[in-house]
Every structure is written in C-alpha cells, then in structure tokens.
Amino acid sequence: MTIDAALTEIFNLIGNRLTRSKSDLDLHGRSESHFPPSPPDAVAYPETTAEVAGIVSICARHGCPVVPWGVGTSLEGQAQAFQGGVTVDFTRMDKVLAVNAEDMDVVVQPGITREALNEELRATGLFFSVDPGANATIGGMAMTRASGTTAVRYGTMRDNVMGMEVVMADGQVIRTGTRARKSSAGYDLTALMVGSEGTLGLATELTLRLHGQPEAVSSAVCAFAAFDEAVDAVIETIQMGIPMARIEFVDAATARAFNIYAGANLPEVPHLMVEFHGSDRGAAEDAERFGEIANAHGATGFDWAVKPEDRTRLWRMRHNAAYACAALRPGARSLVTDICVPISRLAEAVNATRADIDASPLEGPILGHVGDGNFHAVILFDEASDAERTEALRLSGRMVDRALAMGGTATGEHGIGVGKLDYMAAEHGAAWGTMATLKRALDPLNILNPGKMVRLN
C-alpha cells in the first residue's frame, strides 16, 4: 500500500518519532471541533525543517496525505486526517529562534504556543498580540488566519506574520517575506500561506511582528438594555478614532453562563467588555471618552477593572466563554459558529441569529468581537442525536447565508477546513475556482491536507 510504503521510509528517517500507537492516533484524530474522530495512519514528530522536508518528499513520492498539527484547537476539522496519511505534529519544533527587540520582531518555530511565546518575551517589554482565546500554536494560528479579541487594535495573523519558511508539496523549502516592515518585491507569498490551512505548504519557521507592552491598560465591563445600543456605541467610538485594544460583546445568555461558570454577578442582559492601551494619560482619556459615548447609548453598571488581577479575571472569564457556554448543558457538544459582517449590519445579524436560536429547541449563547463585526453562537447539541446535529448545522447555515447576503464572510477567524467547505462557492463564486487553480499549481498531487479548503473535481 502506498501509505505503508511512505511510513516505512519515514520510519527510516526519524525512527521512533514516527508512531502508530493507538493513543497517539486517537489524540490526533480528535479536535475541539464537532466532527467525529478520524485518526491518521501515523503521527510524525519532526525536530528540524530538513526532517519535515524529508517527510513531505517521501509522501509526495508515495501519494500519502500529510496533515499538519499544532495542538488541535482548530474548530472546522482542519487538523483531522479524514483521508488518513501522516499527521505531522510540530510539538518538538517549539523554539524561539531570535528576538529582535529593536526591530520588534521575533523568529519562532511553528510549534510554540502563544502563551509560551509571550512568557519568553516578558522581559523584553514586547508582546505578541494575536489572542484567539485557546492556547494555540503559532503555526496553527498562522495557517488558520486566527485573530481574536485584540484584532481590532493590533490586527489578525494576516497583519502580524512578516515571513515564513515553508516546506512545499515537493519537499522544497522556500522563504517568504523579509524582516523589513514592508516590501513591494513580488507576490505576497506570506499572505498566500497565512490562512491556507496547510493545503499549500507546511510552515517550519515564522517571523512575527511584536508590539510594545502598553504603559497603561484600562478595562471595563458595562451593560446595555439591547444589543443595538451597544453596537451604536461601538460604531461611534470607532468613528471618533478612539483606539480600542479589545471590544467584546456577550449576550444575555452568555452573561448567565458567566454567572454560573465563573461566579460572575452580571445582570442577564447584553454586555460590552472593553480595554484601552496607551500612556497613563492616553488610556485614561480613551476610557473616559468611551464611557461618555456608551452612557449616551444607555450603558449602565460600568465596572472598571483597575487592578491587574481584576483585569486578568475579566479576560479569563471571556477566554473561557466557550467552556462556560458549554457548561449550560452538561454533556452536550458545541458547534461554535463564526461569521463576520460589515459593522453597520452587525446588530441586525446578531438579532436575527438570536431570534433563530430562540425559535429553535437548542440553546446558543452569542458572543463576539464587535469591533470587527465578527461573532459566534455556541450552539449546544446532543452528539448522539442526529436531529439535534442537523438543527445545529441548520442554525449555523442560516447565519452564514445571512452574513453573505450582508457582504460578509462565512468565517471571521475559524477557517474552512471541512466544516465551511459547502459555503465557499456561495461566498467566492468563480474565485473559488481560482483558489483550486492555485492549489493544483502548488500541490499537483493533492497530498497537503487534502479535502480541506478547496474541491478539486
């Protein structure tokens, strides 16, 4: 069998760092997504770029699928081996290779997690800004074009990956980008790779943009009677040019989940959670101006987190929101939806989603990154019930249809994998065919994470 032949050669290359143990296969068959387990034929733990290139070369010769793996936090099945083959686990490639403090960049291997990276950066006064909540790997975040709570100020992975070393489908190693802050030299291969979910190449090194730790941070939570008012406050804040470091929305159901899961004491109405970064004076002024705008839109119960530990508690609560929501129905599986719309349509999109879910037998708290127009419903369903799974997918599908009709996108930050494949034609039209052309050109044998992102037949 072709996969067996590939595994034999890979074993010759990396020895026991290729494993077929049941526990390893099971672990790499799962993810935090709602898809059924689908283990690979083997898991490889390379330690160097040369080993990754060797593995991919072998797989190319044998037509064996290659699936990249960070820590398995992707939500659309990106890291699952639906066609078998070799999962390449980057756990052992988790080093910081260079910190360039003056240039505010860092060079890392793909397997480092964002929390580990920020731990290593702590003494430099710099930080890596992208924060999707989960402690994902940098490689996985880049390949999913992840974003999260801070994107409104510091951008997504699109904005914060300056360059990459990539193993291509034939095993060739290329470098994209430079350490310069900008360039007009050729096609933007870095941007092409970011968000490509391992279907065009495997990242083996990444150069990331860093930001200075702010002198002052100011965080708060406040309540609104209706979501529309909250959105209007956010739009006005953005238009005034007040720089928000984070601006998060949670609905009444999520507030209830926080009360139960995190012992919060929030009124069960929509809330905004905000953060400002700047100088002592600047952050205070921004917070004050936001407060005035929010109050004019009916905000109540402003709770400013003055002490660092209060801020940590506030954002830990937000980061654990998916778990808090899931706990509303013990034993249920979550389908975490993810759409992004122009902000002028956000209130309408959220309200229509809320009405859909209220009319459904399923529960589904809503929360999101209101500054970007990106939000999620955490739809809770019984994994054993086909009817409930179908209903959860129907609710997600209605959200996507609505987002596309509003000029938005099927996914703000979770990506396509297999979970959003069915919406690609509707979102992109003929451009999805262009994506398939690129895939065929760069991976003619379709060995890199096959079945994700594009359809080739």
Next chain:
Amino acid sequence: MTIDAALTEIFNLIGNRLTRSKSDLDLHGRSESHFPPSPPDAVAYPETTAEVAGIVSICARHGCPVVPWGVGTSLEGQAQAFQGGVTVDFTRMDKVLAVNAEDMDVVVQPGITREALNEELRATGLFFSVDPGANATIGGMAMTRASGTTAVRYGTMRDNVMGMEVVMADGQVIRTGTRARKSSAGYDLTALMVGSEGTLGLATELTLRLHGQPEAVSSAVCAFAAFDEAVDAVIETIQMGIPMARIEFVDAATARAFNIYAGANLPEVPHLMVEFHGSDRGAAEDAERFGEIANAHGATGFDWAVKPEDRTRLWRMRHNAAYACAALRPGARSLVTDICVPISRLAEAVNATRADIDASPLEGPILGHVGDGNFHAVILFDEASDAERTEALRLSGRMVDRALAMGGTATGEHGIGVGKLDYMAAEHGAAWGTMATLKRALDPLNILNPGKMVRLN
C-alpha cells in the same frame, strides 16, 4: 499578425476608444521612471468591467500582451509596453461606486486618483490614508503595493485594500475579499493581487478601508547633527508605542534641495519631519513626548507647524522632494532608488549609501520613511551618458545588495517591474520559482504585463 488581429477585434468592441494615435502611443510609452520610451501598439480606454473582460478575452485568443495603465507614475517600468500589445488605460473608470461611512469603507473604480478620492470623501469625515506622494491612481497603487509617508501609522496598500474585482487572464471576472473587516475563508486572493503589477489580473473595482479624519494634527520639523541620532530617536519613539502618523527623514543634501526649490530655510543637516494624529489632548501629548525623546538625542531647531497652512506647506515640500532633488542638476534624469531594511540597520544602511554616493561623481540626496526602514536616494544622471547611467545603476545595486544582506528588501514601495527583476533571485531564492509557478497557473499564455515581476524561462 496576432496583435493586429487582436486590435481589429478590440476596435469592434470599443470603437474609437481604441487609439493608435502617435501622441497616445508616446504618452503611454513613457513613465516617471528612467527607462527609455517603449510605446504599445494601441491604447484602449474601457468604460466598464465587461469591456475590460472583453479586451482581455480577445488578447488571450491572439496572444497579445495587455499592459494596465493608471497615470504612469510607476518608477520601475511597470506600465511600459516593452513587448508591445495593448495598454489598457483606466482613465474612464474613475468613479466612486459606494461610500459606506458607517463601515468606513469605499468602493471605487481603479482609475480614480487618491487626491480625487479624498476630495470626494471630504464631507464624510473619513479619508483614504495611503499617500505615496505622486497623485497616482488607486488601481496603480494597489497593483504596486504602494505606501508612502503615512504607512507607519495606517499601513500600506496591503493593509488598506479589502477586496477587488479582477479580470483574469482568460477574461473571467472574479471578486476577492468581502466588506467584512476580516475573514478566514480561503486563500487571500486580495493580498495575492495587491502588488502583482497587473501580471496576474487587471483590477476593475476596489474596496478600500477608510480612516476617520483626526480631530487634531500636530506636525514639526527638527534637525540632527547626524542621522544615527535621528534613527535612535525614532526607534525609541516606536518602542514607547507613541503613534506617529508620519515620520520622514531627509539628509543634508535634500535639505539643501528644499532651500533652493521650495524656499525653505533649513540648516543643511539631517532632519526629521513628523506628524501626530489624535484627539486635541492626545496629539499634543504625543508631540510633547516625541519632542522630549528627540531632544535627548540632540534634536535642535524644532519648528512646529501649528496652522493648517503651515502643515500643508511642510508636506507639500516633502511630497515634491523628488522634483526638488532633481532640480539640483537641471536637465538630469533621476534614478529613484528604494530599499527597506529592519530599522535596527537603518542608520548603517543610510550612512553606507551616503558614503557610496559621496565617493561617486554623481549627486544623490537621500530621504525616506524612517518609521518603516524604507529610504530612497535620488541619483541624478545625464540620460545621454552611458557611463553615468551605469554608475547610477551601480549605486542602486549596491544599496540593494546591502539591504538584502541586512534582512531587508530590494524595494519597499516602488515594486519590481523590469527595474528590479535582476534582484528577485537574490531576495527570494527558490520562492521566486514559486512566484513563476503562480504566474504560469493564472496566466498560462503570459499575456498580462509580460516581462515584469517573474522570469518564465
């Protein structure tokens, strides 16, 4: 002849908006670059996307080169028809199609210039930020991945183009991106097109990110005894997180050019020109903090432009710098070099460039976007002298070699065209081959702006 056959069909499509008049051909054979004129066989003035698609379809059938044209301000020969064919002039596709003020975006045709766009936006309180100096078209700026003085704060065209309508090499029309602020849905075709210089497709519509006009603007110019001191001040300012809207460097020779051309009265030493945007309090605080940092690095002669007309004068002087420098040697041609390096190496790169030029018989004032690590030397040479042209190119080549050795790029914002083709292999290695693979996949007949960006044989 194949080109003649194509022209006949295009004439049938758009009538007299296809022209072969000598004045039209001459105009479109030139650019602001230093390359000898190279006129196309004809110039087409389409008015709709369908006409552009029709023209490209005809050219695809006949193997006729298609060269896109905005206003001809590109500096590396991007818009010149070195292989003949049809130049597609977008002058008649210059409309604003939609202003979405709440979403802070705008949809435009490619032929609108940035100044015309900002004129149309004036009443909205919003502006389009990218400002390369020249009053280029938005289509040309996107395709060159232009940036300029405000990139340090608001980003380059990479950051400010949200989506495009593109006519592909077979005449198919695709749409890239959405009006959502972010997306993880598929390969980033928008980023692939931005900076592709018309070699992968022709932009017929662009959706752009807008920014709020700042409440307050604070500008200044100040002098330094040595460039190193100025760079150290800039690095410290960036690391402190003080948001600069512009931070421009001019050397002593440029200061002299300003004195002669613009009637300035600057000491003939290195200068920084800065601008801060924010609230009244915020911009003032930022300016004050910058002033303290600059003074600690030996800045003198701070001249704050308080009145709007003083600011206008200051930045008009900067925008006309290339003309001011050229006027130092009447009748000479300019070769405007363009490298970008990590900012930690900027002082070294500028000083080495200065020493190179001082040792050369040619004049070459240096200026640039110090916040990005991007700078230019305006090398003045006699077009009739092969020896001087060779010397100018040698100086430019040394700058590029040095930039690449420092982890930088051959071009920060002017692009590749034909002028920087010879450096692509050195900058990108095997990744340049990947670019050629993409070009072959998307333009298999090599009709779109052939001879630029990649080499196919």
